Each structure stands twice: as structure tokens, then as C-alpha cells.
Amino acid sequence: MKLATLINSALIFASITLVPGIAGAQTATINNSEIAVNFNNLSTNSTSANYLQPSNLVAFAYQGGLQQHGIPSGEALILKTQNRNIIAKDLVKAAVNADKLPSQVLNDQNYLSAVNSELNALPDYAAAD
Numbered sequence: 001m002k003l004a005t006l007i008n009s010a011l012i013f014a015s016i017t018l019v020p021g022i023a024g025a026q027t028a029t030i031n032n033s034e035i036a037v038n039f040n041n042l043s044t045n046s047t048s049a050n051y052l053q054p055s056n057l058v059a060f061a062y063q064g065g066l067q068q069h070g071i072p073s074g075e076a077l078i079l080k081t082q083n084r085n086i087i088a089k090d091l092v093k094a095a096v097n098a099d100k101l102p103s104q105v106l107n108d109q110n111y112l113s114a115v116n117s118e119l120n121a122l123p124d125y126a127a128a129d
Contacts, residue, residue: 052100054114058122060100061091069094081119088115 052060060066064073071094072080080086089112095101105111 051102051105052095054111054118057091057095057100057115058118061094062122065100066091066094066098069097078123081122086119088112088119091115091119 061071062073062077067073071077071086071091077086089106092101092105092112092115096103096106
């Protein structure tokens, strides 16, 4: 249950953070919540741009949101991440293919590093759930 609380808190924070960009934004639905994702203000080397945050991306994948793009959900995602069969770039590529992130994020080393950190922390979050 703690993972669900963490995810919901992250979604609320992301929603509040992204409110100024809603006018020209697209939406992504995660667990019946909508997050505004503004692709118009994308910086090529910044994690402060208004798009799906690394923690939300990992949560989305964990919940099965990227299964159609080759990323397993739940425990399978954790195991493949621990075995290094799935790395941050794989998750970001799948999100780009699913139209959840713009392709420029593939070159954003800060974003990839943050996704990697979230993937490494995923077993701890899942164990607390």
C-alpha cells in the first residue's frame, strides 16, 4: 500500500507542478489520474522541463503502462532491472515509442540518470508496498 501512496503523492505533486503548462499540453493517464505533459517547453539537457518525471515514468512502467512496448510490469520489471536486462535507456525508449516522452529525452543524461536511480530504488518501494 505504501507504493500506491508514494505514486499518488508523486502524481499530485506533478499535477501541481505542471498546472502552468496545461493550456498547450497533452495528457497521460496513470492509474485513473491525469498528468499534464507540456512538450512545447522541452529543454534538451534539463530534467526541469515539463514532461513525465522519472519517478512517474518508473511507476507507470511498474503498473504495466509500457507492456505493449516491451517493458514488463511489477516483479518482472524489478527482476529484469536487477539483472541489467532493462536499463534506464530501455525504459525511456519505450516511453518515447508510447508517445509518453519526446525523443529529445533520449539524449538527456540528467533524465536518464534520474530514471536509473528510480529503477535502482524500485525493489525497495515494491517491498514496502
